[in-house]
Amino acid sequence: SSELTQDPAVSVALGQTVRITCQGDSLRSYYASWYQQKPGQAPVLVIYGKNNRPSGIPDRFSGSSSGNTASLTITGAQAEDEADYYCNSRDSSGNHLDWVFGGGTKLTVL
Amino acid sequence: QVQLVQSGAEVKKPGASVKVSCKASGYTFTSYDINWVRQATGQGLEWMGWMNPNSGNTGYAQKFQGRVTMTRNTSISTAYMELSSLRSEDTAVYYCASGEFDYWGQGTLVTVSS
Numbered sequence: 001s002s003e004l005t006q007d008p009a010v011s012v013a014l015g016q017t018v019r020i021t022c023q024g025d026s027l028r029s030y031y032a033s034w035y036q037q038k039p040g041q042a043p044v045l046v047i048y049g050k051n052n053r054p055s056g057i058p059d060r061f062s063g064s065s066s067g068n069t070a071s072l073t074i075t076g077a078q079a080e081d082e083a084d085y086y087c088n089s090r091d092s093s094g095n096h097l098d099w100v101f102g103g104g105t106k107l108t109v110l
Numbered sequence: 111q112v113q114l115v116q117s118g119a120e121v122k123k124p125g126a127s128v129k130v131s132c133k134a135s136g137y138t139f140t141s142y143d144i145n146w147v148r149q150a151t152g153q154g155l156e157w158m159g160w161m162n163p164n165s166g167n168t169g170y171a172q173k174f175q176g177r178v179t180m181t182r183n184t185s186i187s188t189a190y191m192e193l194s195s196l197r198s199e200d201t202a203v204y205y206c207a208s209g210e211f212d213y214w215g216q217g218t219l220v221t222v223s224s
Contacts, residue, residue, distance in 0.1 A: 001172060033211060035155075042205055042214040043155065054212065086155050088211065097160070097169045099145065099211075104154040 002026040002093045004102035006086075011108040012077045020072045020105045022087035029096075030089040032070035034063060037084045037104075046085075047072060074107075082109040112136040114206050114215035121221045127194040130218045132206030139187035140164040142209035146180065146191045148202040149217075156202075161189060196222045 004024040012018035022032050031050055035043035045054050047063035060075045070089075074081055085105045091098040117131040132144060146158040159170035161180040168180045179192045189206060203217040 035211065037155075042217055043207075043211070044214070045212055048210065048212075088155075088157070095169070098171060099157040099160070101147070101155040101157055 001098065002091045002100050004032075004087055004089065004100055006102040006105045008103070009106045009108065011110055012074070013110050014079060015076055017073065017075045018077055018107065020074075020085050020107065022070045022072075022102045023068055024089070024100070024102070025068055026089045026092040026100060027065060027068050027070050029092040031065060032063070032087040032089045034061075034070075034072045035086045035088070036081075037086065038082075043086060077107075077109050079109050082107055112208065112213045114208060114213055116204075116206060116215040116218045119219040119221070121223065122196050124197055124222055124224055126196050126222075127192055128196060128220050129190055129192040130204050130206075130220070132189045132191070132215050134187045134189070134208065137208070139182075140184055142212075144180070144182070144189040145207045145211060146178075147205045147207060147211075149205070150199075150202040153202075158191070158204075163189060193220075196220075198222050 034047040036046050037043040046057050046061050051063045062073045064071050087102040091100045113135045115133045120128050122128050140163045143160045145160045148156050161168045163182045182189045201222045203219050205217050206215040
């Protein structure tokens, strides 16, 4: 199966912009989705498709993709954005029906 | 509003099986796949498999094939995930998620301990 690689930890100053990346061969064929998870809570979808936000997700969250790398950008990070972020996509290495998650990035807002 | 409500925490002995339920509401249950994902304490998300509630078709991650079974009862809009031959490494929070992970259940803690 494919793998998606994320940096384990990233930090950002309050109000600044941060980019969280996700790398993997599957991303050449499929868009990544992004999930925010706060301690003790279930993940929440924040970005899907080319750059789509579910209802209720602030517009400071955006997504992009190039080659084998997908990125989640938070423009003007807020204290409440401190969380773990996971990417996922379809797994292109098999029957394309499976899914794969990245290892997650812990975002600290300073 | 869409809700996925999972069954409560379980404690199982090694070698036993566990069956977790996921009751959907707020949408047509048979319209979207149900995926199952687990997360060990302090670890990342691990995809386990999917089920099409309309057809009953399933697909399991290679790691879990032979040990996991995903089923559903459409009359009560509920999906089930059964994991057998439990070992301590299966201790985790198990989540169901609808469609392409648009909505998630609250999670079910499964503890495997002798």
